[in-house]
Every structure is written in C-alpha cells, then in structure tokens.
Amino acid sequence: MIADARRQLVTRRCRVCEWQGERIETTDADMDCPWCHAPTRRVNAIALVERRRPVGVSVHAAALGRRGGLKGGRARAAALPAQRRRQIAQIAARARWSRRSKRDGGGR
Numbered sequence: 001m002i003a004d005a006r007r008q009l010v011t012r013r014c015r016v017c018e019w020q021g022e023r024i025e026t027t028d029a030d031m032d033c034p035w036c037h038a039p040t041r042r043v044n045a046i047a048l049v050e051r052r053r054p055v056g057v058s059v060h061a062a063a064l065g066r067r068g069g070l071k072g073g074r075a076r077a078a079a080l081p082a083q084r085r086r087q088i089a090q091i092a093a094r095a096r097w098s099r100r101s102k103r104d105g106g107g108r
C-alpha cells in the first residue's frame with residue numbers, strides 16, 4: 001500500500017474533445033484523454049483521507065492470532081484425505097445448485 005502519497009479525487013477534462021471524468025490520483029499525476037489521447041486538465045480535486053485499515057480489528061489482536069501460523073483452507077486441505085475433500089466439494093456443489101433452482105434464477 002502506498003504510505004505517503006496524497007490521494008485526491010480529481011475531475012479531469014480533455015483539452016480537445018468532450019471527455020470528462022473522475023479518478024483517484026496522486027498529487028503530481030497526469031493523464032491523457034482516454035478517448036483522443038490529448039492532454040487533460042484538472043477542473044476539480046478533492047483530497048482523500050487515507051483509511052489504512054478497516055476499523056474494528058486490533059493490530060495486536062491480529063498479531064496474536066497469527067502467532068500459531070496461518071490456518072484455514074490450505075491447512076485443512078492438506079490434512080484431509082482426497083476422498084473426504086471430494087465428498088465435501090460434492091456436498092457444497094449440491095447445496096449451491098439446489099439453492100439456485102429453488103429461487104428460480106434468483107441468486108444474484
């Protein structure tokens with residue numbers, strides 16, 4: 001992650017064509033028009049406040065949790081015999097497809 005770059009939400013307009021758009025860029029960034037590749041100019045810039053990590057998870061708690069090494073899918077998959085993994089995958093697939101058909105194409 002970029003630590004100290006000042007990020008801004010910048011509105012840019014092409015100097016040649018009608019293009020205008022917003023994007024996030026650092027202070028001294030520059031860009032060409034995505035339509036005609038002419039230079040663009042900034043018409044507006046709003047500084048963004050950096051949010052380094054999601055709130056709620058303590059660094060210390062996370063570090064403590066990691067002390068035993070990363071667990072999860074990978075460790076589990078290595079411990080299980082192939083036959084059991086296959087069984088689990090089949091159950092999951094069945095559950096997925098039965099859910100989908102019940103909701104009549106719903107899902108997402």
Ligand SMILES: [Zn+2]
Binds near residue numbers: 015017019035036
């Ligand atoms: Zn243009």
